[in-house]
Amino acid sequence: MSNTFTEGEAFAPQRSLFNALGFTKEEMRKPLVGIVSSYNEIVPGHMNIDKIVDAVKLGVAMAGGTPVVFPAIAVCDGIAMGHVGMKYSLVTRDLIADSTECMALAHQFDALVMVPNCDKNVPGLLMAAARVNVPTVFVSGGPMLAGRVKGCKTSLSSMFEAVGSYAAGKITKEELDEFENKTCPTCGSCSGMYTANSMNCLTEVLGMGLQGNGTIPAVYSERIRLAKHAGMKVMELLEKNIRPRDILTEKAFENALTVDMALGCSTNSMLHLPAIAHEAGVDLNLEKANEISKRTPNLCHLAPAGHTYIE
Structure with missing residues (x-):
């Protein structure tokens, strides 16, 4: 496809734009x-x-x-x-x-x-x-x-679950912060x-x-x-x-x-x-x-x- 640009006088304007990009003739031929x-x-x-x-x-x-x-x-x-x-x-x-x-x-x-x-x-x-x-x-x-929190591997879904656990009063703010800092x-x-x-x-x-x-x-x-x-x-x-x-x-x-x-x-x-x-x-x-x-x-x-x- 690119040989459209590399051959013939009609496409000299396109090659001039490749020159503007710093391309050498050798690069244009590849x-x-x-x-x-x-x-x-x-x-x-x-x-x-x-x-x-x-x-x-x-x-x-x-x-x-x-x-x-x-x-x-x-x-x-x-x-x-x-x-x-x-x-x-x-x-x-x-x-x-x-x-x-x-x-x-x-x-x-x-x-x-x-x-x-x-x-x-x-x-x-x-x-x-x-x-x-x-x-x-x-x-x-x-x-x-x-990630790793309290010895257990974690991923982003663990982070969302931790938010729910905190809202339900099952974990502390400090524990939520640990998930936030170590999950990703x-x-x-x-x-x-x-x-x-x-x-x-x-x-x-x-x-x-x-x-x-x-x-x-x-x-x-x-x-x-x-x-x-x-x-x-x-x-x-x-x-x-x-x-x-x-x-x-x-x-x-x-x-x-x-x-x-x-x-x-x-x-x-x-x-x-x-x-x-x-x-x-x-x-x-x-x-x-x-x-x-x-x-x-x-x-x-x-x-x-x-x-x-x-x-």
């Missing part, structure tokens, strides 16, 4: 790989994504591509709870899909690496990947480590099997993320290595012309639903998987989900259903 960064400083699951993006850029460059970063928005559902902000969360999914499609096609990227993490950001970028349909790899920001100890998506971690695991099952995409903690150096491999892998997909709609098949979605049921993923997956499937030209309905649910045992009780965490 495949142009868009890295969709959802980094921001208001969402704990996204505050480390700048480091992930830097690693992806290195991977792309090592494999012979020219990496270019552009942004995607992301809302923290936890921070948005309890006020008007919650009305703005779900709608961002489609806004993310639309705006990423616009950026990818307007600038004719040859391939994409998506770097999401939280609830609506992951499905929005999966929808965009299916729409744009250039070779694409996902690498998420990774899950937060669990690191960057990353909230440490239970909430929507973000569910969708990051399902991205891996769908075949759009490398092994470990859903489970390597945000603070582990292993995630930086994963990001470098994601950058290299997208160049391999580009060389082989393997595109999202080649990967996002009906069977892939059936696999995702099977793992969804086995892991006990967030019920929000049934908001998002059908929307992603629709963009990929696959019909995924509740009847199919019920059919798979009936034959698939639930193997995990991760928080908030249990006291086990992704770490």
Whole structure:
């Protein structure tokens, strides 16, 4: 796609704008790989994504591509709870899909690496990947480590429960403060099997993320290595012309639903998987989900259903 700009006198104006960006002719001749960064400083699951993006850029460059970063928005559902902000969360999914499609096609990227993490950001970028349909790899920001209060592991749902316990007179203000200060100890998506971690695991099952995409903690150096491999892998997909709609098949979605049921993923997956499937030209309905649910045992009780965490 980007060779539209690199050949012929008619596109000299476009190349002049690449010159303004500081691109060399050598960089312009290489495949142009868009890295969709959802980094921001208001969402704990996204505050480390700048480091992930830097690693992806290195991977792309090592494999012979020219990496270019552009942004995607992301809302923290936890921070948005309890006020008007919650009305703005779900709608961002489609806004993310639309705006990423616009950026990818307007600038004719040859391939994409998506770097999401939280609830609506992951499905929005999966929808965009299916729409744009250039070779694409996902690498998420990774899950937060669990907190620890009085020797017990905790996550954000523990914090909400502590607020209720305090209101009911079951714990003291000092105990509530301890939950507040120790429940969310690191960057990353909230440490239970909430929507973000569910969708990051399902991205891996769908075949759009490398092994470990859903489970390597945000603070582990292993995630930086994963990001470098994601950058290299997208160049391999580009060389082989393997595109999202080649990967996002009906069977892939059936696999995702099977793992969804086995892991006990967030019920929000049934908001998002059908929307992603629709963009990929696959019909995924509740009847199919019920059919798979009936034959698939639930193997995990991760928080908030249990006291086990992704770490």
